[in-house]
Amino acid sequence: MSNTLDKIDTQILDILQTDSNRTTKSIATELGMTTSPIFERIKKLEKEGYIKKYVAVLDNKKIGLKLTVFIGITLQGHTRSYLEKFVKEINNFPEVVECHRVSGNFDYLLKLVVEDIEAYETFIITKLTLLPYLGNVQSLIALSTSKETNKIDLSAVL
Template structure:
């Protein structure tokens, strides 16, 4: 696929704002017919610009009242240990995001749990139980100030 043009970028902006927007709705806003919109979206999906479509759910309504960010330092840093840790973390349902980072720590985790007691259990029974954990530093979200999924594409 060639580079994104202004129309592609507008389509991406609209889909980021409303993933349920129909081709007809997008075409109406852009003053185009439905078929070219469909074809553009298909090409962006195939090229990997659009990774997935998902519903954003309310974590509070689902009972996940506590968000914690965990900085994790490993004892050993061989490729085997890094891959093992990443595989183990991927299986923990409380972890919604995991990043291999540079600096004092090796990984940054975003963890969603019901409350402080659930976090304590997660930390003691799951995270600290993994092989090769050296140090964990936790920070708790007091109030979200800015939260968005969209990227500036226009």
């Protein structure tokens, strides 16, 4: 069970991170190989967990979710059991797409994707502020987004 990625693997991952509908044949052609080794490498990358899943990326704005907001949160009480409960609640909100425990000026950083400012306010009032032990809440509203990808840079790990 080899555990490292070689050049070809990272090239495959780069391609699939950009477009996972590429055929094995077209990837093979690009990398100067035949379909079988490409196919087997992809299956291996999936099986060993380097590739977690394949997903469709939607156009948030086109769909009507025009606003991205980051929310920094500090909590007043920090008992372990409460933190777990807090995180669980937060993760269940569908408008929350990310929840990170962070070091720095906040305890948690959330990322939300919502329709508009109203939907954002509704979230704050009807969901977030109902959670107990909430300390400071600071919002960063995305006015524009020049880059937003989940394509990670593999050149660093080769």
